[in-house]
Amino acid sequence: MKNGILSLLLLTAFIGFSQEKPSDSIKVKKFKVDGYIGFNGNINDNMNLNKKLSNANLPELDSFVPELTFGLNFFGKQYSGDLEFGFLFAKPEQNTNEMKYRGFNTRLRVHYNVVNQEKFALTTGLSLAYMGSQYDIYSKNNTIDLNDLEPNNNSGHVNFTNQMLYFGPSVSMYLFKKSSFEVKVNAGYEFALTRGRYDSEFGSVLNNVNESGNNRFVFGITLL
Numbered sequence: 539m540k541n542g543i544l545s546l547l548l549l550t551a552f553i554g555f556s557q558e559k560p561s562d563s564i565k566v567k568k569f570k571v572d573g574y575i576g577f578n579g580n581i582n583d584n585m586n587l588n589k590k591l592s593n594a595n596l597p598e599l600d601s602f603v604p605e606l607t608f609g610l611n612f613f614g615k616q617y618s619g620d621l622e623f624g625f626l627f628a629k630p631e632q633n634t635n636e637m638k639y640r641g642f643n644t645r646l647r648v649h650y651n652v653v654n655q656e657k658f659a660l661t662t663g664l665s666l667a668y669m670g671s672q673y674d675i676y677s678k679n680n681t682i683d684l685n686d687l688e689p690n691n692n693s694g695h696v697n698f699t700n701q702m703l704y705f706g707p708s709v710s711m712y713l714f715k716k717s718s719f720e721v722k723v724n725a726g727y728e729f730a731l732t733r734g735r736y737d738s739e740f741g742s743v744l745n746n747v748n749e750s751g752n753n754r755f756v757f758g759i760t761l762l
Contacts, residue, residue: 569614574722576760578605578624586747587673587698587736596675597632599639604628607643611722611762618661618710619648626671634679641671647708647724659712665726667704673697698736702749704728708756720762729753 583601591598609622626641649663673696680694708726734749 569612569617572611572613572720572762574607574609574611574620574760574762576607576722576758578607578724578756578758579603580605580626580754580756582752582754584752586749586752587700590747591637591675595632596635597630597637599628599637599673600630603639603641605641605643605758607758607760609645609760611760613659613712614651615654616651617649618651618659619646619663621646631678634677636676636678638674638676639671641669643667643669647710647726649708649710655715657713657715657717659710659715661710661712663708665704665706665708665728667728669702669704671700671702673700695740697738697740698743699739700734700736700749701732702730702734703732704754705731706753712762722760722762723758724760725755725757727753727755 580603581601582603585599588598603626605624605626607622607624609620611620612618622643622645624641624643624645626639626643628637628639630637630639645665645667647663647665649661651659651661653660675696675698677694680692682692686692706726706728708724710725711723713721713723730749730752732750734752735746736743736748
């Protein structure tokens with residue numbers, strides 16, 4: 539299914555950019571700028587970290603993680619795009635163990651307007667995203683003695699951090715343009731460009747794994 543979605547996005551992006559004329563690049567374009575808030579869904583079900591967590595009978599991160607987004611949208615006669623910031627949070631648990639996952643995402647989209655009508659637009663192009671993640675795994679039964687705060691005597695907490703850079707094709711649809719309830723729907727497939735090895739704020743990591751090649755499908759809706 540992911541291969542079919544990727545092929546469709548790549549084909550749409552190729553069609554969009556192939557319609558550009560060479561002389562268009564020297565024209566001065568005016569852009570409409572809107573602030574927005576929205577929600578994304580990130581689908582990534584092949585995380586190597588999850589294999590380690592499963593082997594240890596610890597809670598795994600779900601393949602679908604919701605994301606709250608806000609940013610600035612730019613829309614011109616021929617080109618459009620946005621600068622987006624997103625926050626991800628999940629709290630899976632298993633038995634007496636729990637994980638707190640927090641992610642911060644920065645994404646830039648640059649699109650060509652394939653269809654630009656008064657009330658509807660279809661755009662396609664590329665997106666570049668940088669993502670930082672933090673994982674905290676701990677036992678819910680852990681106790682802390684304020685009379686014994688020696689770190690070596692207190693356990694039950696594992697911490698990981700991870701940074702990834704993504705790049706790939708994306709498509710957007712603008713609905714209800716020229717109204718007070720303008721909606722943009724996004725979809726994209728992002729390739730993982732960096733190794734994405736895991737670090738920890740509290741020590742070194744042995745038997746490390748990376749998330750290189752662990753791509754993701756992203757879809758979302760924003761209110762302009």
